[in-house]
Amino acid sequence: MPSVLVLSGWAFIPLALTFYFAFLSYNLQDPENTGWAGLSNFYYFFKDPFFVKDLINTIVLVVGVIVTTVVGGVFLALLLDQKFWGRGIVRLLVIAPFFIMPTVSSLVWKNLIMHPVFGLTAEIQRFFGEHQPFDWFGRAPLFSVGLIVAWQWLPYAALILLTALQSLDEEQKDAAQMDGANAVNYFWHIVLPHLARPITVVILIETIFILNVFAEIKVTSVGGFAGNLTYLVFSQLNDANDVGMAAAGGLVAVVLANIVSALLVRFVGKNLEA
Template identity: 70%
Template structure:
């Protein structure tokens, strides 16, 4: 049993981290609420006054808001679809006995370690350039007209890049989970004459449900905040999301109040999502 002295020391040891994180989570929030009700523009700070709800009103009625809200959700769903479907397939594939498994694994997970600005620019130029890009060459080789990715399907293009970055994450987690699937269970199922499809449906998939949930929830947190990929490929006007809209309110419009109001809307959105995550991770913690 922990001693009283140890307990006191334990509380003391936790204090700095709690204080730091409390400051980190509370001070920006308090200030964001404050600025959100303020008419405050960086290029005219002397004309600052209480603005009521007007910042929220202007942010929501901004022509970009509806589009960017849609883009935010669409991008999350698109990337989730790519990474979950691809991740399950890749994990099952990598779980097979083969030669050079370690090397294949390294190749598959590498994209996850590429910084977002690099993957965005490499994809936009070397891969997706409408004339010189690799895809353009492939398309022409098949006698097709190359696609002008970022001009004609900007959201899908960003989705492909982000999906490429996050597919390794899903694969890695699902593979880790697969490898903990009991070997005996596999053998038993085989002896019972279960086919590949049956085995997948009744054993593999149920076993993967929990890790899939974890992947969905964690990716969602990060995907709601995709920013660098949109900024450096310069598609903020075509396929911007809420994060980008807040950035442009600050950066292009110099409007602190409206940007803060937009930020608060993003906070509410993220909290709706994360309420689920905390609950599920919490349940796993108890188990």
């Protein structure tokens, strides 16, 4: 199985090397200063004021986006499950954002929608008599990034929950209606339990991807204010040219992601045997 060999190479070699560099003092701008750094990379990485801020940013981003997309996704899935005219087209419109490349969507949101002078939101605010339109990326960078990411991932949640919803038994639906369950009861006792599993999957997979959000932050150039851990690693490498430090940061990110992926692996594993 050549694939296994290739994948093992991919999985283990970079990780081993990251591990190695993390303990090295190795700065591309400072070739004289080499050698064993011990734990000082980690020490300075944790002491970096950006670390705490970016860690908080990461968590806020992940939690915020996931709550938004799951709630919105359930709502959208329920809506798209109803019968109405032109449902097929609406479904296409709703899932479209997921296929947009991150660089495109960040620039479009930043320049065409949320720009403080020429953006659409500024226009709307002016229409209502506001003379100083809100500068989204200047005043609330994290929120703006979150909005873009949520816009991209909402279709994902909706699409998956919709697929799950459509596998709900028609008979069960009819039986519930026969028993006189009203819409709210029906939703709480039949739909939501049915969706519990797909929702878990959505949460876990989104967590993995949103932990690694990078392009949205880089392209909108708010890394200094709303950077996450991935961005911090990038800036250690590209701006500070400090390989050892970046590797230490990478390891921290790996540990964080592992906590989540361990959960997901267990979950999917159970599914595999069933």
